[in-house]
Amino acid sequence: MTPPVDTKPWEALALTAALPQDRELLDLLLELDRRLARIVDTSSEAMLGQIRLAWWRDVLQSDAPPKGEPLIARIQQAEARVAWAIKPAMQRMVDGWEARLLTPEEPEAFARERGEGLFTGFAGQDAPDGLKAAGRVWSLAEVGQTSADFDIAETRSWPRRLRPLSLLLLAARSEGRFAGLRLSWHGLTGR
Numbered sequence: 623m624t625p626p627v628d629t630k631p632w633e634a635l636a637l638t639a640a641l642p643q644d645r646e647l648l649d650l651l652l653e654l655d656r657r658l659a660r661i662v663d664t665s666s667e668a669m670l671g672q673i674r675l676a677w678w679r680d681v682l683q684s685d686a687p688p689k690g691e692p693l694i695a696r697i698q699q700a701e702a703r704v705a706w707a708i709k710p711a712m713q714r715m716v717d718g719w720e721a722r723l724l725t726p727e728e729p730e731a732f733a734r735e736r737g738e739g740l741f742t743g744f745a746g747q748d749a750p751d752g753l754k755a756a757g758r759v760w761s762l763a764e765v766g767q768t769s770a771d772f773d774i775a776e777t778r779s780w781p782r783r784l785r786p787l788s789l790l791l792l793a794a795r796s797e798g799r800f801a802g803l804r805l806s807w808h809g810l811t812g813r
Contacts, residue, residue, distance in 0.1 A: 632793035636786040644744070647708070648786050650700050651740050653693060654712055658719040671723045679716045682709045704746065711743030718761070729767050737761030741787055748784060752776045756791050763794035 633652050640648050658678065665671030681687045687694050701708055718736025725731065737757030742749055755772040762769045777788035 630793075632790065635793070636789045639789050640786040641783050644783055644786070646696075647700055647704060648744055650693075650696050651708075651712070651715075651743050654697070655715060655736070655740060657693060658715060662719050662723045665723065668723055672720060675716055675720045675723070679713060682713045682716065706746035708743050708746075711739045714739030715743070722765075729762055729765055732765070733758045733761035733767070733769075744787060745784055748781050750780050750784070753780075753784070753787070756787065760787075760791045760794050763791075 637645055637649055637652075658675065661671055661674045661678075665674065681691075681694055682697070687698065689695075697709070697712070714735045718732045718734070718739060721731035721735060722729070737760050738754045739757070741753050741757030741760070745753055752772060756777065759769045759772040772791075774788070774792055777784070777791065780788060
């Protein structure tokens with residue numbers, strides 16, 4: 623098993639690129655993603671991982687989730703503030719990580735559910751054409767898979783508030799010694 627997933631430097635950069643009113647939602651979605659990744663990465667048996675993921679699915683479907691878990695409290699607060707339903711997108715993220723747990727050799731279901739879930743959860747009504755494909759490509763790139771289903775140049779037409787998503791996509795596909803400069807420039811300009 624791989625070690626637990628920690629915050630990645632480009633996630634911090636994406637949070638910096640987010641509009642102030644959107645940072646908390648992006649941070650929440652990334653924290654849930656890290657929590658789900660940790661479950662998958664640290665489960666010694668698939669069944670134990672499934673039980674822990676099912677708990678999160680139940681929490682996200684519940685009208686009265688358990689108290690005492692700070693992440694659940696943050697989800698409840700965000701749902702009250704955000705103008706669109708975020709829990710269905712979060713449930714898709716859980717489904718994606720479950721697909722990763724059960725069939726790691728078949729990354730498509732993982733990429734579709736996790737990537738589309740996180741990207742649409744953040745975008746809400748601002749979801750432009752291609753956003754779901756970008757989410758899938760981001761999720762595949764995060765696990766070392768390549769996909770030509772989306773051209774990063776399409777993100778130039780996205781609304782400014784979605785720049786953190788294009789930055790995550792670019793970060794997952796970037797490598798080399800100038801990657802940090804390219805990501806910083808994209809965070810500032812969207813190009």
